[in-house]
Amino acid sequence: MAKSEYDFTIETLGECTVTSPIELSKTFGDNRANYVKDHSYVRNTINVFDTDAEDDLTSANLMEKAGPREKIYFDPKHVRAGICTCGGLCPGLNDVIRAIVRCLNKRYGVTTIKGYRYGYHGFFPEEGYAPIDLDPYNVDEIHKIGGTYLGTSRGGGQRTSDIVDCLERDNINMLFIIGGDGTQRGAYDIACEVEKRKIKCAVVGIPKTVDNDLLFIDHSFGFETAVQQAKDAIASIHMEAASQINGIGLVKLMGREAGFIATHATLASHETNFCLIPEVPFEMGGEHGFLACLERRLAKRGHAVIVVSEGAGQDLLQATGATDASGNKKLADIGVFLRDEINKYFKEKGIEINLKYIDPGYQIRAAVTTASDSVYCERLGNNAVHAAMAGKTKMVVGLVHQKFVHIPIKAVTAKRNAVDPEGALWRDALDATGQPILMINDIAAAQDRINKAKKEAEKTPEQQQKK
Numbered sequence: 075m076a077k078s079e080y081d082f083t084i085e086t087l088g089e090c091t092v093t094s095p096i097e098l099s100k101t102f103g104d105n106r107a108n109y110v111k112d113h114s115y116v117r118n119t120i121n122v123f124d125t126d127a128e129d130d131l132t133s134a135n136l137m138e139k140a141g142p143r144e145k146i147y148f149d150p151k152h153v154r155a156g157i158c159t160c161g162g163l164c165p166g167l168n169d170v171i172r173a174i175v176r177c178l179n180k181r182y183g184v185t186t187i188k189g190y191r192y193g194y195h196g197f198f199p200e201e202g203y204a205p206i207d208l209d210p211y212n213v214d215e216i217h218k219i220g221g222t223y224l225g226t227s228r229g230g231g232q233r234t235s236d237i238v239d240c241l242e243r244d245n246i247n248m249l250f251i252i253g254g255d256g257t258q259r260g261a262y263d264i265a266c267e268v269e270k271r272k273i274k275c276a277v278v279g280i281p282k283t284v285d286n287d288l289l290f291i292d293h294s295f296g297f298e299t300a301v302q303q304a305k306d307a308i309a310s311i312h313m314e315a316a317s318q319i320n321g322i323g324l325v326k327l328m329g330r331e332a333g334f335i336a337t338h339a340t341l342a343s344h345e346t347n348f349c350l351i352p353e354v355p356f357e358m359g360g361e362h363g364f365l366a367c368l369e370r371r372l373a374k375r376g377h378a379v380i381v382v383s384e385g386a387g388q389d390l391l392q393a394t395g396a397t398d399a400s401g402n403k404k405l406a407d408i409g410v411f412l413r414d415e416i417n418k419y420f421k422e423k424g425i426e427i428n429l430k431y432i433d434p435g436y437q438i439r440a441a442v443t444t445a446s447d448s449v450y451c452e453r454l455g456n457n458a459v460h461a462a463m464a465g466k467t468k469m470v471v472g473l474v475h476q477k478f479v480h481i482p483i484k485a486v487t488a489k490r491n492a493v494d495p496e497g498a499l500w501r502d503a504l505d506a507t508g509q510p511i512l513m514i515n516d517i518a519a520a521q522d523r524i525n526k527a528k529k530e531a532e533k534t535p536e537q538q539q540k541k
Contacts, residue, residue: 110141147465160253173455194230231260326409329383
């Protein structure tokens, strides 16, 4: 077995000597819930195909299991906690906030919990966003609405020193940061500055990315809700397309560099004929290009449904060169491009079509969670609190192989996850749509593009931004 490039060792603030106020069992078989021990792990690599390989029981493969410890680092009576949400909206933000607050207060007796408003900007006094005092009562109903009770924003994470100044002023000794990979890299920098100043403050992240592109974790919170909402959008556009002469339904979904939402929604809908994702290149023209394939579909069935990730086909468009406040490159609009190119193609051929285009992105991001997602958020929030109370820091909580674990921020943000064009998920999506494996005229050239895309995906986000 090849040695892993990752180290899953979790940093701690010190020895745990305080007895937890949560009363659980220390033995198995007594029908009572148990504490989790620090030497309980989950293997990262479980699909081993070389039967002669030795099992790797080192920190390169073992992830620390999450959950309440018998001994904790912080005395709950002295805990002052902070929470913030950063980046774009995602279903489940309020569920996670609520879970953190309730676990801190109901399970550990923590009474001082501050909610920092509008992401990292809430830490800067000159911006005038005073923190909110949180308790189980003012967060009790927030899981029933979308968005984030604390507000959100992009950027500001580079002002590490100012953020830690605020933590010192407010005497915060555990900070929960809910956000994507950029936010979590900022969280790591905050934790390093905290360590540099010799402040005993745990920094724990709850990873949020509706695109589901974080390494290691089974799926990110809000992803299932996004797929359900996307499926509903596809059902609507299919009805429009099937009711028209040569009806074409076009849906653009989230997925900057990973097509997980589009792929899963395609499989869930059973009504998608073309799924276009960033990981699989395609051409517009030529006998084997997308437009010719679409024309053949219309001739055969009289209607078609197209689902496209926002990051798909960017090589066909003029790059903007701009970035947002988080440093992410701003994408050209593939949805509008496809709409216009499809209309132009069939007009020049004298073929009547009726094309309907929808982009439900913001509607999806603001949705209330499904029941399963809500359960997931509740458990993520609880496990984040258990980790912080035990003095764990520079880490996020995630679900790996259906077990909640602690993952170092440095590992989970090393690079982004993506749909494997040669994997079972994409193969099943091709079966569902019936589209060609590649809508490319020159296969050799296509392979070069795929290889380049793979190399790009393997770069760190910092390397991608520099480019």
